[in-house]
Amino acid sequence: MPRLFCACCGRPFERSSTRGPSPLYCSADCRRQMAVRRRAWTRADLIGPLTLAQPGGRDAERAPGHGRYAA
Numbered sequence: 353m354p355r356l357f358c359a360c361c362g363r364p365f366e367r368s369s370t371r372g373p374s375p376l377y378c379s380a381d382c383r384r385q386m387a388v389r390r391r392a393w394t395r396a397d398l399i400g401p402l403t404l405a406q407p408g409g410r411d412a413e414r415a416p417g418h419g420r421y422a423a
């Protein structure tokens with residue numbers, strides 16, 4: 353069995369099966385943890401700065417138009 357190192361915690365582990373692509377993580381727990389991390393990174397890259405820059409921006413946009421139509 354070839355020895356692999358977990359991409360999450362770095363622990364060495366042995367792959368249980370030689371079929372299919374080699375696993376990156378020592379356990380399902382590590383795989384889940386990396387999925388969560390990657391999602392957090394992606395979100396921060398895409399919308400993180402923009403979202404933080406304008407809290408409550410939607411309400412400020414809608415207020416003037418609503419007032420005009422209501423009058």
Ligand SMILES: [Zn+2]
Nearest residue numbers: 358361378382
């Ligand atoms: Zn691991």
